Amino acid sequence: MKPGKTVEVEVESLSYGRAAVSRVDGRVIFVGGAAPGDRALVRIRTEHSSYDEADLVEVVRNGPSRVPAPCPIVGRCGGCPWQHVAYDTQLEAKRNALVDCLQRIAGIERPPVTAIVPSPKSEEYRNRIKLRFDGTRLGFYRARSHEIVEVGDCLIAEASIRTALPAVAETLRALRTEVTRVEIIDLGLEGGIGLALNARGRLRKVDDRAVRACLSNQRNEICGIMMWGRGWRRSWGRTGRSIRVGQRSHAIDFGGGSFGQVNTEANLLLIGEVVSAAAAGSGDDVLDLYAGSGNFSFPLARSAHRVRAVESDPAAIAAARRTIEREGLENVSFTLARVEQYLAESGEHGAGALRPELIVVDPPRSGLGDACVPLARIRARRTVYAACQPATLARDLSVMLRNGYRLCRAVPVDMFPHTFHVEAVCTLELT
Secondary structure: OOOOOOOEEEEEEEOOOEEEEEEEOEEEEEEEEOOOOEEEEEEEEEEOOEEEEEEEEEEEEEOEEEEEEEEOOOOOOOOOOOOEEEEHHHHHHHHHHHEEEEEEEOOOOOOOOOOOOOOOOOOOEEEEEEEEEEEOOOOEEEOOOOOOOEOOOOOOOOOOHHHHHHHHHHHOOOOOOEEEEEEEEEOOOOOOOOEEEEOOOOOOOOHHHHHHEEEOOOOOOOEEEEEEEEEEEEEEOOOEEEEEOOOOEEEEEEEEOOOOOOHHHHHHHHHHHHHHHHHOOOOOOEEEEOOOOOHHHHHHHHOEEEEEEEOOOOOHHHHHHHHHHHHHHOOEEEEEEOOOHHHHHHHOOOOOHHOOOEEEEOOOOOOOOHHHHHOOOOOOEEEEEEEEHHHHHHHHHHHHHHHHHEEEEEOOOOOOOOOOEEEEEEEEEEE
């Protein structure tokens, strides 16, 4: 359809993305801001060869899944595009997205996908948020633009971050260094708030005094600031954070810039699913790839004989080794390497170089990629794949299936309420 044309549609479902799905004369139209069951007027924004994208003009009739969005800037902010959809409908859509990818991309006719594990909280769940700063305004980008929407509150951020937002904005405006990207981090068991600030240009000397004044201010919860730009990095105060990874497990340190799951409570559920799927016994050697600071490594070590963890982030490795030293652990080790490099170098020493009974992988959204085939050739009896992107997961699983594995179980886990993202824990066994 031509851009600018207005049509009335019946909204069918949520897509894996920001929009909902509707059809006119069999042609798919993706509509932002719509909910399943809505009858709506939409205006075509972009025409593609096989589908169109449209903007919501008016909801003629509310669908049964439409709810009032709790955030006052939901229509302008680029985050949380599903706030107007009932949570149970969000969960159903996420499970359906996983099933669809496993069928369509991995070629699994009846994928063994369980019920989705919901997040314990649908608001105040994020322990870190990333914002933009233009010298005056602190906020998120508007969807599909670089326009900053100023944020005075964020309903999905943990309460400590919400409380700290005014002090963070005040601190940034006092700096002479040109800060452009801001991450606000709850420091977990350490207590307080940390800031990770990415700057354009050099660090201004006068800002050392401004940062120290911020950290000494008893009226805010900011305990540490890390700032960096091209060729330089500085930190003040406490920039590390730690979380507990199970009721009887270890506290894990995360370096200021290291990856960590953003949903603290749902992460415990994710860990539980991974540990259960691995079912490591006292005689088992476990290889944990893309291990981060040990989110899965340390819980697995409680029952396994040995855990060898591989991670490419030096800050994450340093944090994990601090945990090992503090806890006096002897059956966990961390290697600093890219997974592809690690597998290639191990393979050079023959098939016997790596003989783990169990492998756990938690790759980034891009998936395993070139690591997939050498991983399958290790021939571990069980591989547990924790994924955050259904399409790349399905692509990788198709490779594993061709190399002698079968998918036994896939458990979707909701780590990101009000967004389309979904985690999945897949159990693969050697046939």
